[in-house]
Amino acid sequence: MYKKVICFVFCLIAILNLSSCAAQPKSDNTNYPETKRMVIDMLKTDEGKETIKDILKDNDVKKELVLDHAYVKDTIIQQFETKEGQQYWSTLISNPEFAGKLAKTMESKNEDLLKQLMKDPSYQSMMMDILKDPNMQNEYLDLMKTKKFRSQMQKVVADTLASPLFATQLSGAIEKAVKTQLKAQQAKSQ
Structure with missing residues (x-):
């Protein structure tokens, strides 16, 4: 150039x-x-x-035209530090097409980061605090009451019950529970 x-x-x-x-x-x-x-x-x-x-x-x-990576990095950092730059990036990220492409390029890095965070005890503690929050629990309960959620749960249960592997596991668990119950009853009667 x-x-x-x-x-x-x-x-x-x-x-x-x-x-x-x-x-x-x-x-x-x-x-x-x-x-x-x-x-x-x-x-x-x-x-x-x-x-x-x-x-x-x-x-x-x-x-x-070759851009110097250090120059690009410094420019982006400077843009994040100014109010005009923050407004620019927020409007850019609110564009669904740009946000989708950005998310797709960063998907593997985000997945790796999330996996690392899941191993971090302080992150786990924060997640547990979020999940234990009464407001969050109310949101979950409200979600579970919706017709869409219930129909999805019915579909999942029906699919699970139709699975031959699950049927085998379920029958094995029932047999084991019945045998345990019979042994307990026989021990009481003696």
Whole structure:
């Protein structure tokens, strides 16, 4: 990218030098500060800005553009620290499309972080405090009273009962309970 911008600036300088040579008698006095000022003035015009924008839109230039990771990191951190940056990020994250793409790219990292947190005793304690909170318990109870939740629970129970593995486990548990009960009754009667 820089190569093309620099090439563009040098082309402008060359054109200016050629045009200045054609308009005036030949002179060995090249006025660098004057040429520099003219190039800067040209770049500040609407045409100059549009030319630079066109150069930056070029796919080849975009491929050559390499962002310094430290610079990007510092810029993001600075944006988070300012009120304007915080407002920008909050509006950006409230956009469902952006939030979805951001969440998808961070999904594996978030999962790893959550797994690490689940092993942390202080995090576990905070989670237990949240779950024990009476307001949270009331929310759970209200959720369990909804028709949607009940129909889902019925479906889960029906699926579980239809499972051959569960049926085998259930019958084994019932047989074991009956045998234990019979032994207890026989021990009492003797």
